[in-house]
Amino acid sequence: MKIAVCIKQVPDSWAEKKMVNGLLDRVNVDVVLNDLDEYAIEESLAIAEAHGGNDEGGANTITVISMGPERATEAVRKALSMGANNAILVSDSALVGADALSTSQVLATVIFKGEFDLVLCGTESTDARMSVVPAMIAERLGCAQLTFASAVKVDPVAKKVSITRVSETGVDEMFGQFPAIVSVVEKINEPRYPSFKGIMAAKKKSIEVMDLNAVGIAIENAWSVVIDASPRPPRAAGIKVSDDGGGADQLVTFLAEKKLI
Amino acid sequence: MTSCLILADFIGGKNTKITAELATAAARIGEVTAVVLAPTGQGATYAASLNQGAISKVIVVESDSFAAHGIGAVADVLTQIIATKNPAAILIASHAFGKEVAGRVAVKSNCGIITDAVDVAADLTATQLVFGGSTTVHSQVCHGTAIITVRPNSITADLKAASPAVESLSFEISECAKKATITSSKPPLQGGRPELTEADIVVSGGRGTNGDFAAVEAFADSLGAAVGASRAATDAGWYPHSHQVGQTGKTVSPQLYVACGISGAIQHRAGMQTSKAIVVINKDPEAPIFEIADFGVVGDLFAVLPKATEGVKARKS
Numbered sequence: 001m002k003i004a005v006c007i008k009q010v011p012d013s014w015a016e017k018k019m020v021n022g023l024l025d026r027v028n029v030d031v032v033l034n035d036l037d038e039y040a041i042e043e044s045l046a047i048a049e050a051h052g053g054n055d056e057g058g059a060n061t062i063t064v065i066s067m068g069p070e071r072a073t074e075a076v077r078k079a080l081s082m083g084a085n086n087a088i089l090v091s092d093s094a095l096v097g098a099d100a101l102s103t104s105q106v107l108a109t110v111i112f113k114g115e116f117d118l119v120l121c122g123t124e125s126t127d128a129r130m131s132v133v134p135a136m137i138a139e140r141l142g143c144a145q146l147t148f149a150s151a152v153k154v155d156p157v158a159k160k161v162s163i164t165r166v167s168e169t170g171v172d173e174m175f176g177q178f179p180a181i182v183s184v185v186e187k188i189n190e191p192r193y194p195s196f197k198g199i200m201a202a203k204k205k206s207i208e209v210m211d212l213n214a215v216g217i218a219i220e221n222a223w224s225v226v227i228d229a230s231p232r233p234p235r236a237a238g239i240k241v242s243d244d245g246g247g248a249d250q251l252v253t254f255l256a257e258k259k260l261i
Numbered sequence: 262m263t264s265c266l267i268l269a270d271f272i273g274g275k276n277t278k279i280t281a282e283l284a285t286a287a288a289r290i291g292e293v294t295a296v297v298l299a300p301t302g303q304g305a306t307y308a309a310s311l312n313q314g315a316i317s318k319v320i321v322v323e324s325d326s327f328a329a330h331g332i333g334a335v336a337d338v339l340t341q342i343i344a345t346k347n348p349a350a351i352l353i354a355s356h357a358f359g360k361e362v363a364g365r366v367a368v369k370s371n372c373g374i375i376t377d378a379v380d381v382a383a384d385l386t387a388t389q390l391v392f393g394g395s396t397t398v399h400s401q402v403c404h405g406t407a408i409i410t411v412r413p414n415s416i417t418a419d420l421k422a423a424s425p426a427v428e429s430l431s432f433e434i435s436e437c438a439k440k441a442t443i444t445s446s447k448p449p450l451q452g453g454r455p456e457l458t459e460a461d462i463v464v465s466g467g468r469g470t471n472g473d474f475a476a477v478e479a480f481a482d483s484l485g486a487a488v489g490a491s492r493a494a495t496d497a498g499w500y501p502h503s504h505q506v507g508q509t510g511k512t513v514s515p516q517l518y519v520a521c522g523i524s525g526a527i528q529h530r531a532g533m534q535t536s537k538a539i540v541v542i543n544k545d546p547e548a549p550i551f552e553i554a555d556f557g558v559v560g561d562l563f564a565v566l567p568k569a570t571e572g573v574k575a576r577k578s
């Protein structure tokens with residue numbers, strides 16, 4: 001199988017994030033591999049391992065695809081050190097501040113050219129928090145959307161993927177044929193740590209860096225604009241009491257004063 | 262006249278509270294048409310549940326494709342309706358399903374999309390609270406019909422009685438939507454308590470419960486609240502995943518959020534930080550959750566909660 005995993009480099013969840021000119025400041029901030037994408041990488045490795053592995057020249061290859069600044073090679077390298085085979089990074093100054101529609105257009109084009117059987121994604125990038133890119137890719141490619149999976153079963157012979165979808169609307173069992181776009185929830189597995197051997201091997205793996213010209217598309221449209229962004233006043237420090245037996249009463253009095261009960 | 266569509270939100274065959282919230286925001290923009298998607302034979306029943314708020318018209322589409330093909334089929338219908346009605350905006354509930362539907366509609370209709378808005382103004386400006394609620398962003402769609410998903414419980418719904426005109430419509434499902442097939446669906450379990458994202462009060466338990474949610478549930482019941490849980494609690498199997506609050510669980514913004522035995526990891530805060538009031542019970546005075554608490558009790562939840570439950574009951578009787 002040809003498997004792709006879409007990963008994004010994002011500001012560290014704990015980092016203070018700022019908007020500059022309507023865009024998230026991605027320069028002056030610590031960046032990491034989106035932790036929800038680690039589950040997608042792990043699942044791609046598990047799927048490959050269950051069906052003959054992804055050794056050089058073997059039954060499966062795992063390609064990491066990312067769109068972001070050149071600096072995103074760090075996140076890509078981490079995915080490679082977990083065990084993916086190779087990577088494509090789309091980097092272009094025209095993509096600074098790209099929205100989900102442009103992102104999905106870029107990723108879908110790269111995926112289409114790569115003729116992948118299976119594309120794995122996380123359910124959300126922790127900075128944008130939109131959870132729309134996998135659905136948009138499926139729509140653009142006209143292929144099966146199997147998202148929010150808590151379990152994935154692949155049958156390479158029948159070219160069939162079955163998943164359990166978990167979301168606010170309940171639990172669904174669903175399936176589709178290759179090529180399929182799958183996003184995985186964080187309950188699905190426990191991502192491995194890169195081993196020393198993995199880290200060394202990743203240094204030799206190729207990362208193909210492409211600009212939009214090489215991808216073969218132009219991004220002209222802006223579909224939405226940020227009018228303004230302003231920090232909200234931090235929550236004012238509240239009341240803190242130690243429970244010496246009277247904590248519960250104080251709590252109930254607080255609720256009553258605030259008309260919450 | 263300007264028109265605005267909303268996608269009526271049905272979960273497990275039940276019209277949820279957000280439908281009226283969407284209608285309230287939509288009425289600021291223009292005449293509201295609600296789209297109701299129902300299984301074959303149930304259109305009239307579904308439509309009849311839209312009897313509140315500023316809804317002028319209901320478009321009912323009956324098809325078994327919605328159950329069989331889910332998101333893709335729903336996106337097909339909405340795209341077809343947008344093409345004929347050309348509304349200024351379409352508002353959809355901001356949960357996983359709603360956001361993915363919105364994403365596909367945006368691609369199909371080549372329209373801009375804004376997710377997780379907490380407010381939408383008459384001029385289509387959407388307000389979002391980003392980065393864990395630390396930043397307010399105003400944005401606008403500048404291409405096509407504005408596709409906006411709205412976070413449940415953020416707009417006060419106008420609940421005046423309504424009797425909208427009902428029109429039915431048929432639609433063509435695309436080949437693309439048929440590529441994914443749903444073989445079985447189970448609606449979420451509610452267990453008699455309010456739904457998490459709709460509730461005015463949420464009481465959540467974390468690792469500090471040590472697996473015993475009885476005190477958390479009893480306090481929740483005294484307040485008529487929904488019960489939530491941290492990921493530590495759902496991962497341990499102490500509470501169902503559907504009750505997880507946070508980045509990879511649900512986003513809630515109730516009037517009151519009570520965190521019991523929860524440390525306040527950034528991923529947990531991401532799902533509750535915009536609650537109007539936050540109350541914390543934690544035995545560690547250094548727990549980061551206290552930083553965002555309006556009222557915090559440093560103490561053992563097993564000592565504080567039962568007494569607080571009695572206290573609430575006494576005040577209510």
Ligand SMILES: Cc1cc2nc3c(=O)[nH]c(=O)nc-3n(C[C@H](O)[C@H](O)[C@H](O)COP(=O)(O)OP(=O)(O)OC[C@H]3O[C@@H](n4cnc5c(N)ncnc54)[C@H](O)[C@@H]3O)c2cc1C
Nearest residue numbers: 467468469491492493507508509510522524529544545562
């Ligand atoms: C990709 C990813 C996604 C995640 N998504 C989520 C998410 O959606 N939601 C989420 O919640 N987390 C999420 N997390 C996990 C998050 O980082 C924390 O691990 C988790 O929130 C911790 O849960 P907790 O606060 O219950 O446990 P802990 O951090 O262990 O805190 C337990 C707290 O209970 C207190 N305590 C113990 N005993 C008592 C007692 N008797 N009385 C009072 N207090 C007591 C302790 O002082 C402590 O502060 C995610 C993590 C990752 C990596």
Ligand SMILES: Nc1ncnc2c1ncn2[C@@H]1O[C@H](COP(=O)(O)O)[C@@H](O)[C@H]1O
Nearest residue numbers: 006007067121122124125130131132133
């Ligand atoms: N710039 C990007 N490069 C690669 N993958 C991405 C990018 N943005 C989003 N994705 C993928 O799409 C998923 C959902 O992202 P989002 O819709 O932005 O919340 C992520 O978990 C990634 O797998």
